[in-house]
Amino acid sequence: MTVTLPQDYRPSEDEPFMNENMKEYFRQKLLSWRSELLRESDETLAHLQEGGLQEPDIADRASAETDRALELRTRDRERKLIAKIDAALERLLDGSYGYCEETGEPITIRRLEARAIATLSIEAQERHERMERTHRED
Template structure:
């Protein structure tokens, strides 16, 4: 099976939405993003495991601040990795590309921008509105 290019994907008719070829396109996109992200996480972990040989208090403080920043970054990257895995699971179940709230198509352009999206634009806006109103002051 030939994987589509992005232009070929967008040129397909509306009734081809989430066809086998489109699903294959997004599977390859998600797998590539996952591999790239996993490599970055592995590199960060390797760097974090390097012992700090400095004895200068200022250098130790700066190194600790850098380490905390790297840990926050790793946490965000791990969350993204989880979202990619969830998207791959939805693909395997045939649910990828469909809004989990409305059942409507999410849309190819949105999925190209955010391949892990599980909500259409309207449902995402409603979710963000609820979050804003429920946020403690």
């Protein structure tokens, strides 16, 4: 079954949670985000293949090398983000998307809008972060 969203559709708290329109909205949002990350990754790859570090000045060469390292580190983070997007798309398929992994309660629309790959409600995320801080300080 294919759902066609109205052009100006935005999920709201007034409609049934994770109805077909809402699922399609977040599916499109996740796919668009994934596509953008892959495009940026392709651009980075092309940029890195353009040529080696041919800078004659050692300071320029060091600066270029630092830029490349930063770009590669950013792409590595984005690679991990793509895996999280893929996991969110899987959750959309199995019906668990939008529900907190810890409590099973719905994650708010505002949180999903801000972080479409969220797996925890704000409350559960805050508890998780508090636990991390307490254990890190030990």
